[in-house]
Amino acid sequence: MxxxxxxxxxxxxxxxxxxxxxxxxxxxxxxxxxxxxxxxxxxxxxxxxxxxxxxxxxxxxxxxxxxxxxxxxxxxxxxxxxxxxxxxxxxxxxxxxxxxxxxxxxxxxxxxxxxxxxxxxxxxxxxxxxxxxxxxxxxxxxxxxxxxxxxxxxxxxxxxxxxxxxxxxxxxxxxxxxxxxxxxxxxxxxxxxxxxxxxxxxxxxxxxFRRPLDFMWTRWGRDLYRSGNPVKGALQPYVEHTYHWAFDSWSKSVWQEFTLNGKRVGAPVFIVNVTQSPNYLGEINEREFRSVWNQAWFSSLRSAGGLFRYGRRTKNKELMRKARMSKELALAAPKKEGFFYGLIATEMETVEIDGKKYHRSKGWDHSYWGNSNRNPYTWSAEESPFHVLDMSWTALLMLRWHEELEKDARLLAYARDYADALLRVQTPDGFFPGWLDTKTLQPMQHLNRSPESSMSVTFLLKLYELTRRKDYKTAALKAMDAVMREIIPVGQWEDFETYWSCSRVGADDWVGKKVARNNMFKQNNFSMFWTAEALYECYRITGEEGYLQYGQRTLDKMLMTQASWQPPYMHVNVLGGFGVLNADGEWNDSRGSLFAELILQYGKQLNEKEYEERGIAALKSAFVMMYCPENPQTKRQWEKVWPFFGPEDYGFTMENYGHGGRTSPEGEGMGEFTIYDWGNGAAAEAYNRIRDRWKID
Known part of the structure; x- marks a missing residue:
């Protein structure tokens, strides 16, 4: 007893x-x-x-x-x-x-x-x-x-x-x-x-969340950060490894270039795995269908923006050419009354070699347009509905490219066409739908009152800045008010990743409901990020302090998913890295590269040193999982799992660590794939963008 x-x-x-x-x-x-x-x-x-x-x-x-x-x-x-x-x-x-x-x-x-x-x-x-x-x-x-x-x-x-x-x-x-x-x-x-x-x-x-975050960072995080955790030294070598890996040593598997409607387009492939290493002696087995995405996670346009910045800074015309090819691919996405597709993919087949079966692409002559299959309706990308979140993110990136990299009227026109369609589907209470049927363009039944609307707020406010059309601003603030009214007070941080990615617990009976024993929704920090960013932009545009207060609270809730210490049972550096949601196991998730600049923006606005340190730590955490000499601890872990790795694999970067809920000194938790647009390419983009905009080396 x-x-x-x-x-x-x-x-x-x-x-x-x-x-x-x-x-x-x-x-x-x-x-x-x-x-x-x-x-x-x-x-x-x-x-x-x-x-x-x-x-x-x-x-x-x-x-x-x-x-x-x-x-x-x-x-x-x-x-x-x-x-x-x-x-x-x-x-x-x-x-x-x-x-x-x-x-x-x-x-x-x-x-x-x-x-x-x-x-x-x-x-x-x-x-x-x-x-x-x-x-x-x-x-x-x-x-x-x-x-x-x-x-x-x-x-x-x-x-x-x-x-x-x-x-x-x-x-x-x-x-x-x-x-x-x-x-x-x-x-x-x-x-x-x-x-x-x-x-x-x-x-x-x-x-x-502010007091406990300050307590933990002051007591455990700050000294670790200042001693070099998660990454010591300059980040430039990691960026160089990334682009050498993607466009040289692994280029045969990573870089995809083909002709579309008479125009040459290209981008790094969605995903590669260890069987595609030049050092792997076996047969290639592609993990998922060969494709290029422009979606909230996997955004080839986002990564291309970083490649453009790097090519411009280093005067590398070939890399700038490749970046522009990715821009052309994004612009080539077919539209339907302003809405547009989020990925292009090839048909796949199973081939048999020496009695074993392998998953292979039929090549870009057998391509089709589709949308993200991380949704409640189908696993088929070709049959998946339009996802408003994905379209708003891609359209926002088009505007950022037009404003920050090179004036291209086609980008602005494409985004305006989408914005006009977006305004037509906004509900009277302010929200934007989750998904739209590709045939009828009518809203489907999930996430029609969700924080995914926050991404559309940021997009519309940027378009308002560039065009001064007040209806974009009005629609954005109306949506923001809806999220502030219905989502933030109860913590309903539900988005596509919450239920329809790898962590599907609760997808059948938790959606829209709290888990009674915890009085909490299943929550994902992705929608916290979109909302904190949207609130920051609302404050920047209007000057209203209420937006900033709600924004800081939302940012701090997101930061409760960031590592404030270094556990001894994590066998790579993790300070500053992010988890994902309250029913999954990741550390050092690639979203840290996406979150970093927003944390820095709040730090500057609020004159808060902790945010500055957390923001830089988040950026650095996105490079921790890279296989390269600059990460000796991580490198040893990779070689325990994949002993054939060598210099040709420098740059290989798993999107996270410890995803399965356990780690070990023998390499458990390391993974076996790289998603360029949600891994090394995304981290390189964040570094290049922050370096240009914040003058941080």
Whole structure:
């Protein structure tokens, strides 16, 4: 039977000496008559009960240190004379109020699910009732130095219980974590720690993420960042590896060039895998259909903008020619009443060689136009509907190319044609639809009231700047108001990636609903980014402070998915890298390159040094997964998994790390493919753009 040793602030079982508060651990019968008036009042008010388990017959010792008037640090220590087998060990915190707001970094839809340490990027449990806020943060220093058993967190909203603990668990589905029996605590000292923070300040209640982010970056992130994590030295060598890889050593597989409607077009292919390495001795097996995309993730036009900047700076006419060919390919996408297709692909076939089957392309003579197949309706790109988000992103990139790189009236005309079509499908309450049927152009049934609309806001505001047509601005602000009214207050960060990418848990029954046990939606940080960017642009255009306040809150929520420390169980550098959503396992996701400039923009606007450091760390994190000499730690991991890698593979970059929910020193978590437009090409674009616009080398 478990033994609980309770130290509830509400019933005063602690005593204080100097600035330290010690728990009596002799048993429940002796916990009485202890003074409470010396404990920080806000925490004493916020917590009804705080209790922890024993380990076997060991009661342990709990020690709490007052950090400031709002914060306490608790350490629980056991000195085990023998190993203890115990399936679970917990600290439970019960707030004294009924929260209306809950935040945790991962979903735990049942009592058996946990938030495993694998997803401790900026780990915290946050609850608030609009009058007071309670935040719990694991002590990452202890986790880093001494953790013989896996740590976890949990949030049970219906029972108003926050839990920290230690227990073994398995990955279930893609990606949740469930407790497993048989946890063994080894002989010796076992330590567990956490911080508790309380606040009733209006600014903290308005933005519940700013204080914990500042706490974690100040305590764990900043020194790491200044010492060179995630990447030491200049980023230019990584960019050079990228373009040498794509257009030289791997060009046979990566670069696609063909004639379309009498015009020569080209772009790097959507995806390649290790079987396409020049050092691989076996047969090529293409992972997915050969294609070039202009979509919210995989944008050949975005990558081409970076290549153009690099070619212009280095006076490399051949690379500029290739960049322009990608621009021509984007302009060649067929339109239907202003709406347009998001990818071009080749037909595929299965070939048999020596009794084995391989996936191969029929070549660009067998091509077709289509749209992203990451949607609720079909896995066929040829049959997929128009995705408004994808079209707005591509049209925005056209405007940026026209404004920043070279004046091309065709880009502006193409974007205006799309914008006029977009305005026709805006709903009376301001949202833009998610998907449109390619035949009828009518909205389909998913994500018609979602934060994907934020991308269209940014696009329309940029078009307003270039044309001064007020109807674009009016439509944009109307959509922004809808997102501010319906999405941000409840945290409904649902977009195409939330349910219809690799993490499909909940796609059948969670869409549009909160997970009851956590009082949270399944959430994705991609839509947080689009919304924070759109709010920033609304503020820039209108000067209205409300947009900036909502924007910072949204940005900070996004930053709760950014790594603020370096876990010892991550075998590559991860500081500044991003996860994706609260039901997946990635670290160092390629979206860090996309997010970096926006973080810098907020840092400049708000004069916030932390944002500047986080923004640069995000940019650098996008190069960490590259196979090259500049990343010796990562290079060793790659070679453990793919020992045939050599100098010809310098530049190969997996889009993320630890995607499956586990990592190991033997290379688990490294992956086997590169998506140029969501990997090395995207990272190079971000560097080239930020270098040009921010004068950062």
């Amino acid at each position: 478990k033994r609980f040793f309770i130290f509830p602030f509400a019933i005063a079982i602690l005593f204080m000496f100097n600035n330290r508060i010690y728990a009596n651990t002799d048993g429940l019968s002796k916990k009485s008559g202890i003074r409470t008036e010396t404990f920080p009042p806000l925490l004493r008010k916020a917590i009804a009960r705080l209790q922890y388990d024993g380990l076997g017959a060991h009661s342990g010792k709990a020690e709490a240190t007052k950090i400031d008037e709002n914060t306490v640090h608790v350490i629980v220590t056991f000195s085990l004379k023998e190993a203890v087998q115990q399936d679970d060990w917990q600290v439970q915190i019960l707030p004294s109020f009924i929260p209306s707001f809950h935040w945790a970094p991962h979903l735990t839809p049942t009592d058996n699910h946990v938030i495993d340490q694998h997803v401790f990027r900026s780990p915290a449990l946050i609850v608030s009732d609009g009058k007071q806020q309670l935040t719990i943060i694991p002590d990452l220093e202890i986790l880093k130095e001494s953790a013989p058993v896996r740590w976890y967190m949990d949030m049970d909203a219906p029972n108003n219980r926050l839990t920290l603990g230690m227990a073994e668990n398995d990955v279930s589905g893609h990606i949740l974590f469930e407790r497993t029996p048989g946890t063994v605590f080894p002989k010796g000292e076992v330590r567990f720690g956490f911080y508790m923070m309380a606040s009733d300040k209006p600014e903290d209640l308005r933005n519940p």
